[in-house]
Amino acid sequence: MQKLIWLVEVFYRPEVTDGAAEAIRKAVEELGISVVEKVWTSSLYRLEGMLERTSIVRIARELLTDPISQKYRLGFPQRPGAWSVQVWYKPGVTDTVAETTQKAILDLGINTPVTVATGRCYFFQGKLRENILVSIARALLANELIEIFQVYQPSRGKKNGDQQSGKRN
Amino acid sequence: MVTSSQVKEINLLKASESELVALSQKHLLSLDLKEMKAIQRHFQRLGRNPTDCELETIAQTWSEHCVHKTFKAVINYHDGLEKRTRKVVCLNEIARVTRRLRKRWCLSVFQDNAGIIEFTDGWAVAFKVETHNHPSALEPYGGAGTGVGGVIRDILGVGLGAKPILNTDVFCFGPLDFSAEELPEGVLHPRRIFKGVVSGVRDYGNRMGIPTANGAIIFDPGYVYNCLVFCGTVGIMPENKIFKKVSVGDLIVVAGGRTGRDGIHGATFSSASLNKNIPTSVVQIGNPIVEKKLLDVLMVARDLNLYRAITDCGAGGLSSAIGEMARDTGAVVWLERVPLKYADLAPWEIWLSESQERMVLAVPPENEERLVSLFQNEDVEATVIGQFTDSGQLLLKYHDHTVGELNLNFLHHGLPRRKLQAYFHPRPPARITPENVEWKETLRQLLTDPVIASKEVVIRQYDHEVQAQTIIKPLTGVEQSGPSDAVVLKPLAESWAGVVVGCGINPFYGEIDPYAMAGCSLEEAIRNVVCVGGDPFRVALLDNFCWGETSQPESLGRLVRCVEGCRDFALAYGAPFISGKDSLNNYFRKEDGSVSSIPPTLLISALSTIPDVRKACTSDLKKPGNNIYLCGVTREEFGGSRYYHLFHCPGGQVPLPRPAETRPLMKKLYQAIRNRWVAACHDCSEGGFIVALSEMVIGGTWGAEVDLTKVNGQPLKIDACLFSESQGRFIVEVEQEHQEKFESLMEGQPVGLVGRVLPESFLTVKLGQEILFQFTIQELARSWKGAIGW
Structure with a gap:
């Protein structure tokens, strides 16, 4: 079996308050940016290893997601009509949640070596431009000393992510 | 195998003074010319250049962070008050x-x-x-x-x-x-x-x-x-x-987290000034779960007497920890045995890394098996990486190659003592004082001053109950909203x-x-x-x-x-x-x-x-009818006060403690609290008497009435009574049934009965019979609690 890279996105159910998103929305307002209408956040897990889809689903469902308040999705994170900013640690920076995730995967009984990286994704709805999101990312979302960020435009056509799109060789 | 890319010889022997300074800067050593020259002389005597491992070890051990060069320096100090120079x-x-x-x-x-x-x-x-x-x-x-x-x-x-x-x-x-x-x-x-x-x-x-x-x-x-x-x-x-005491022959065990490239140069970096060109590697990220497991297993190992000495890996990583533990003995370290997060670390990086959650132990060889097995059972890595020797040398090996050998006496005593110049001139007194002050509005503004305002938004995020031992918590009172003085x-x-x-x-x-x-x-x-x-x-x-x-x-x-x-x-x-x-x-x-x-x-x-x-005892007012005393003397001391800050008045007379006055008062107060005559006690600090009293009112949710003419230290202006930050002052609430005993105990002390606790929800401040201003408890609480948002 080939080594595959999977991207798991974990996010709050719509009926649950996303406190982090609300804090970001307020902080954006404090920056003097008034064009953001809505913010969502999600946690990202990038898993690399010889993992079957069934194992990934099990990891996502049993380990990474709190089934009461959260849902997960495999693949590139996106929301219809929303810009997104992904933030990841730079290579070599200690990623403690990733370390714990790797250990917890072993505890699940999945003995394949898996390399994990964690990141965060922020979705923004509103009349936005890329340079506004770069300003927001620099001021609030990423510390470029240890993190990198990438701004993504709203997708056209794809809805709620393609579950297969996270699976790459 | 050790490759030349892994261990570098640093060309120090023939370096000129400017090259020495450049070397220190290039390797982020934070060493000055005098220190670089001391290292150069040491290696000239040895007839060889240092390796990167050796030079970095010296830089870490001699860093301001680890060895406090300025605090140990001989300072030629000119005191502008005494108008003389002396060595300090x-x-x-x-x-x-x-x-x-x-x-x-x-x-x-x-x-x-x-x-x-x-x-x-x-x-x-x-x-x-x-x-x-x-x-x-x-x-x-x-x-x-x-x-x-x-x-x-x-x-x-x-x-x-x-x-x-x-x-x-x-x-x-x-x-x-x-x-x-x-x-x-x-x-x-x-x-x-x-x-x-x-x-x-x-x-x-x-x-x-x-x-x-x-x-x-x-x-x-x-x-x-x-x-x-x-x-x-x-x-x-x-x-x-x-x-603790290390014995020759004890094994060097590193326990806890693995070693990576994170935090390299933390000690030398913390000894330098900040600028915008900072490398990623100086940043450390912690993992409390790893440290918690380490804590738990260490307590067990300690009580089983499995090790003879222990220290933490902090600034300088293994180099500081082992260098310090081996100070009176010597040590050999096998760097290839150190558990790594990833494989490509050079020996000097392993030795210098400030990866978190690591401790170093000196373990008698006969305890090795028990200790390692105990740690394994608790899911904590513990690895033998060296041994303490009687050589007086710190010997660093990497796959059988010597990558460094340092004399411990030079490492710990070779640092030239700095000689520094210092002078102190007192600042001239301020000439601007606040004018046309509106007392109530001033108090309101002081309560919203972020330095004074409630830090509840922060405090509530911390668990202050875990371990179930916290008797006086950071917030106090019926609604847990007043500030505590201490824990x-x-x-x-x-x-x-x-x-x-x-x-x-x-x-x-x-x-x-x-x-x-x-x-x-x-x-x-x-x-x-x-x-x-x-x-x-x-x-x-x-x-x-x-x-x-x-x-x-x-x-x-x-x-x-x-x-x-x-x-x-x-x-x-x-x-x-x-x-x-x-x-x-x-x-x-x-x-x-x-x-x-x-x-x-x-x-x-x-x-x-x-x-x-x-x-x-806590600071919140407890019961209507109780007396309120202001203990200590109030003086016109506004320098650096929040009151002067509010009115942009620089300078002024900074409050000066008077131990001869305050120590006896503290002794009596300690006795009164032990006798349970004191219902509440709070000290006056930033913002002065009226801010401290407001905090007691907010905590207790009872009103209070005070008369400024009863404040000790008369004749005083109103602003001094309210906002002076004179030291040695306590506001004390005493039940009327203890009034006589309390006042008798306090005889001879500067204690004034300034008011009492009221059932009404007002703080009333009077000058004799005249009411200066009133505040509702809700107004006070809203100002004080609403100033710092998250």
Whole structure:
């Protein structure tokens, strides 16, 4: 079996308050940016290893997601009509949640070596431009000393992510 | 195999002076020319160049962070007050206090990772406060979190290890509403630093299961470029575990987290100033879960006597930890055995890495198997990486190749002592005073001053209940909304004895008079202890100096003046220093070459005991009808006060503690609290008497009426009665049935019956019969609690 890279996105159910998103929305307002209408956040897990889809689903469902308040999705994170900013640690920076995730995967009984990286994704709805999101990312979302960020435009056509799109060789 | 890319020889022998300076800069060694030349001479005598491992080890061991060069320097100090020049060594001045006071309850001072005092029934308590300023300025969450993790490890590594029972946190930030446009590139906004630092401290402490229950937060534009993050930990240990000694033949065991490239050059970096060109590698990220497992297994191993000595891996990583442990013996280290996070680390990186959550133990060979197996069972890695020898040499091996061999005597005693110049000139008194002051509006504005305002938004994020030992918590009163002066813990199930921890910090005084600042910080820490019922005659102190550019004689002169204040007032209060730490070079060099330094800052932390926690006292008003006394003398002392700050009045007379007046008062007050005659007690600090009384009203949700003509120290102007920050003052609530006994006990003391607690929901301030102003409790609470948002 080939080594595959999977991207798991974990996010709050719509009926649950996303406190982090609300804090970001307020902080954006404090920056003097008034064009953001809505913010969502999600946690990202990038898993690399010889993992079957069934194992990934099990990891996502049993380990990474709190089934009461959260849902997960495999693949590139996106929301219809929303810009997104992904933030990841730079290579070599200690990623403690990733370390714990790797250990917890072993505890699940999945003995394949898996390399994990964690990141965060922020979705923004509103009349936005890329340079506004770069300003927001620099001021609030990423510390470029240890993190990198990438701004993504709203997708056209794809809805709620393609579950297969996270699976790459 | 060792390749040339893994071990480099540094061409030092023939380097010119300018090349030596360039070498120090290129390798981020933070060593000056004199120090580089001492190293050069040492290797010239050996007839060879140093390896990168060796040079880096020396730089770490000789860093300001590890060896406190400025505090040990001989300073030619010109005192503008005495108009004479004399030689001063700052560290000696601090240590002199402890030597002269000779308190038998001080069990271990200035020699280990933390100071230790006697507690009760064969138990001792240890206390250490560290700073993590530079890392927190760059990566607030990780920097503050690892600050907490680091000081916890200090406590794990004191003696044979203490169990952490309390974390403290004191921060200095730029104003939260600071204009973002004024920030240069690479400097994070104070609000972002504030949130990141608080979150970092919260997550590390909470996840470790240690209550964070005492602290302070200061806001001032002087901290925009360099925030200050003080993290403290108190631990408890059996008295028979307070000393350690390495024996030749003991195995060197590294336990806990794995080693990566993170945090390399932390010690030398923290000894330098900040600028925008900072490498990623200096940032450390902590993992409290790993440290929690390490803590738990260490306590078991300690009680099984499986190791003879222990220390933490802090700044400088293994190089500092093993270099220090092997100081009187020698050691051989097999670097290839150190467990790594990833494979491609060069030997010097393994040796220098400041990866978190690691401890180093000296384990007798016969205990190796038991220790390693115990750690394995608890899912903590413990690996033998070397052995202590009698060679007096630190020998570093990597796959059978020698990558470094250093003489320990040179490493620990070869550092040339610095000779520095300093002078101090007192500032001229201020000539501007506030005019046409509207008392009620001034009080309202003071309550919303972020320095004074409630820190509930921060405090509530910390778990201050975990371990179920916290008797007096950070917030007090019926609605848990008033401020506590100090924290009281009851760490032993079988004893009512308690540990009391308070702190004092006021950099605003230091800007004008660093000597008075030292006295005020020290007295405030002791006052806080007294307010909750702690023993004022059994207070141990910790000093944490954070200073700007000490290479400037004027800045260094203020430091000397502050140190002398610490010495004089600690002696006067009979309170020995048991531990301390300095963080110098807290300045930022801007692109245009100009320098922004922090205000001179001194944190004094106080550790005391209370014989019976059931007699502890809080600050919230308890019952209508009770008397309110203001103990202590009020003077017109406004220099550095929040009142003068509000009206933009620089200078002025900084409050000066008067130990001869305050010590007897503290003694009587301690007795009154022990006799349970005191219903509530709160000290007057920032904002003065009326702010302190407002806090008591908010906590108790009872009204109060006070008459300013009854304030001791007459004749006084109204603003002095309300807002002067004179030291040595306590507001005390006493039930009427205890009035006679209390007043009789206090006879001869400057104590004024200034008012009483009322059932109405008003704070009424009168001048004789005239009502100056009234505030509803709701108005007070709204102002005080609403000023700092998250």
